[in-house]
Amino acid sequence: MHRYIPHTEEEIKEMLQEIGVGSIDELFVDVPKTIDGYKIPDGKDEFTVRKIVETLAQKNKAFQPENVFLGAGIYYHYIPTVVKHLAANPNFLTAYTPYQAEVSQGTLQMLFEYQTMMCELTGMEVANSSMYDGASSFAESLLMATRITGKYKMLVAKTINPEYRTVARTYTSPIGIKIEEIGYTELGAVNLDELKAKLDDETAAVAVAYPNFFGVIEDLKTIRSFIRQNVIFIVVAEPVSLALLEAPGTFGADIVVGEGQSLGVTPNLGGPGIGFFTTLEKHVRKMPGRLIGQTKDLDGKTGYVMILQTREQHIRREKATSNICSNQAYIALINAIYLSIMGPQGLKEVAYRSYNNAHYLAKKLEEAGFPRIFTGEFFNEFVVRVSTDYRNRWHEMAKDGILGPIPIDRVYKELGPSALVCATEVNTKESMDRLVEVMRK
Numbered sequence: 010m011h012r013y014i015p016h017t018e019e020e021i022k023e024m025l026q027e028i029g030v031g032s033i034d035e036l037f038v039d040v041p042k043t044i045d046g047y048k049i050p051d052g053k054d055e056f057t058v059r060k061i062v063e064t065l066a067q068k069n070k071a072f073q074p075e076n077v078f079l080g081a082g083i084y085y086h087y088i089p090t091v092v093k094h095l096a097a098n099p100n101f102l103t104a105y106t107p108y109q110a111e112v113s114q115g116t117l118q119m120l121f122e123y124q125t126m127m128c129e130l131t132g133m134e135v136a137n138s139s140m141y142d143g144a145s146s147f148a149e150s151l152l153m154a155t156r157i158t159g160k161y162k163m164l165v166a167k168t169i170n171p172e173y174r175t176v177a178r179t180y181t182s183p184i185g186i187k188i189e190e191i192g193y194t195e196l197g198a199v200n201l202d203e204l205k206a207k208l209d210d211e212t213a214a215v216a217v218a219y220p221n222f223f224g225v226i227e228d229l230k231t232i233r234s235f236i237r238q239n240v241i242f243i244v245v246a247e248p249v250s251l252a253l254l255e256a257p258g259t260f261g262a263d264i265v266v267g268e269g270q271s272l273g274v275t276p277n278l279g280g281p282g283i284g285f286f287t288t289l290e291k292h293v294r295k296m297p298g299r300l301i302g303q304t305k306d307l308d309g310k311t312g313y314v315m316i317l318q319t320r321e322q323h324i325r326r327e328k329a330t331s332n333i334c335s336n337q338a339y340i341a342l343i344n345a346i347y348l349s350i351m352g353p354q355g356l357k358e359v360a361y362r363s364y365n366n367a368h369y370l371a372k373k374l375e376e377a378g379f380p381r382i383f384t385g386e387f388f389n390e391f392v393v394r395v396s397t398d399y400r401n402r403w404h405e406m407a408k409d410g411i412l413g414p415i416p417i418d419r420v421y422k423e424l425g426p427s428a429l430v431c432a433t434e435v436n437t438k439e440s441m442d443r444l445v446e447v448m449r450k
Contacts, residue, residue, distance in 0.1 A: 151180070274344075
């Protein structure tokens with residue numbers, strides 16, 4: 010009997026008879042066939058299967074980290090070997106978030122430390138123990154703003170990642186939330202005049218990115234000064250940049266969310282990601298997800314427990330803040346390991362080198378005839394003007410082993426031919442000079 014199928018043939022037969030079905034295949038007769046003529050080959054020995062898989066893998070295009078200049082929400086950073094080594098500990102490596110959680114003291118401690126470090130990075134008071142990704146985390150922040158204020162109008166900067174904005178509309182439209190977008194100026198930052206004009210008594214929240222999708226560093230202090238105190242201020246932040254920039258919490262942010270992939274997780278074709286979610290303590294019961302807390306047992310020993318679970322699995326559905334059924338607990342654990350190993354100074358060094366590389370690359374591209382479109386100060390990404398046939402050139406660069414700056418004019422049509430350039434600490438002077446030379450040609 011197969012070790013993962015505990016039922017005997019006789020038991021299966023009895024169950025089928027009980028529900029009036031002749032065979033297992035009959036259970037699927039109502040499922041429409043989407044693939045015709047698809048045949049699964051007969052089983053093969055392990056050696057043969059391995060060779061087949063390796064042959065398929067060789068068709069993939071592998072890029073060296075220093076030749077990756079693609080950002081837009083997912084970033085290539087160097088990950089110390091010890092991060093993967095510790096994360097591979099079988100006591101941590103599990104396929105699912107732990108139930109009977111208090112038995113998993115090691116995992117709970119790591120999640121508690123993860124929450125603490127995310128609060129330190131963002132300048133906020135409370136962090137949950139992770140969400141799916143940055144996009145869903147942002148969408149949940151809008152839902153939370155409605156729970157806090159009872160209002161349904163959201164002013165969302167057009168400089169927030171367009172994929173985040175798309176996901177947010179999917180999440181919020183069923184409950185009647187209205188999203189109005191705020192444009193941007195020649196700086197590449199939020200248009201404050203437009204923001205001021207659209208603010209009214211029906212506004213629940215104002216959301217901006219820091220740095221924004223164009224890489225520009227928004228003036229959070231000024232934006233906060235425009236917003237009424239009863240309007241929720243949401244900031245979508247890039248966590249590595251927060252080692253160098255002032256924390257959003259110091260500028261009066263109510264909710265700070267974002268994507269944590271850059272904290273120790275390889276890009277892997279865009280995932281897995283992890284959404285971080287931080288807020289003020291006064292809003293904690295409106296926050297989605299769950300919280301890990303530190304306490305003492307009867308013997309006075311330190312222990313870790315789940316202190317707040319606002320998910321529908323744990324409380325009455327109508328009382329739940331979200332229908333989120335799991336989280337990225339393992340990825341949060343990787344974030345915690347990475348942050349612990351890098352420390353404040355190490356993460357600051359990563360941010361500083363990324364900043365320097367991006368500014369070096371911007372200068373070289375400008376000299377090569379690719380001027381920046383926006384004049385605002387930037388962190389590690391910036392937008393440049395490119396030729397009308399750049400998209401074809403982009404694919405040609407990929408064949409040459411360079412994952413170049415991503416064209417963005419299909420989303421931001423008003424910019425014309427344009428590309429978003431990214432540089433991090435893994436890009437070398439040689440690789441950046443090569444990119445400039447290839448783009449010049």
